[in-house]
Amino acid sequence: MKNKWLVIAALSGFFCIAFGAFAAHELEKSLTAKALAWIDTGLKYQFFHTVALMVLAVLQLHLKAETDRVINGIGLTWSFGILLFSGSLYALALGAAKSVAWLTPIGGTLFLMGWAMLAYRSYKNKS
Template identity: 65%
Template sequence: MKNRWLFLSALSGFFCIAFGAFAAHGLEKTLEPKALAWIDTGLKYQMFHTLALLGLGLFQLANLGQNSPSCRAKAFNIIGGSWVLGILLFSGSLYLLALGASRIFVWTTPIGGTIFLIGWATLAYISARKPKS
């Protein structure tokens, strides 16, 4: 795959729009306000991280011709992977809970949030450290 982060951001963005429209127009009359609020929260966090993945993919695309250090590529994989996994666990659990899945998924939401934080902390770390000469 040429650029996995662009691809995953495109899929995630598509899902946000499709599921958001479905929830707003198809589920609005059937779900409780609390369930709709969970979907709204999941969509917000998913879209924020979809845009972050888009930025990560565009940054990688802009630097394809340059020799990027192997440690930066590893860090990008940690960052992007954390955001994708965070979307699946955090937003996905909220969607499942809103649609009536087992309450066991309430434990998945904070795990997903923690994984989001790992991605952001990794981005802060590689941005703040001095490049090796």
């Protein structure tokens, strides 16, 4: 895989558009306003971090840093943040057990960790 973060960003972006359209046209008929708000919040955070992953992929290519552990760590934390934060909100909206809610703050923490790692990597950048 040439640039895994670009592939993940592309798949995540595809999902955002497909699930967002499905929610707007089909789920709107059967879900509560609260459930739709959870989906909306999940989609916003997922799309924002999808764009961030695309920028990370370009940064990695620009720096020729395919093996940079910090950049790869950022990509991992954001990717798992999307899965846990947005995924738990989607699951809750679609009727999953309320115990799934404990995944949401873990995903949010992963988002924060990724941003902190980006700040660290930017500060330590020699070029």
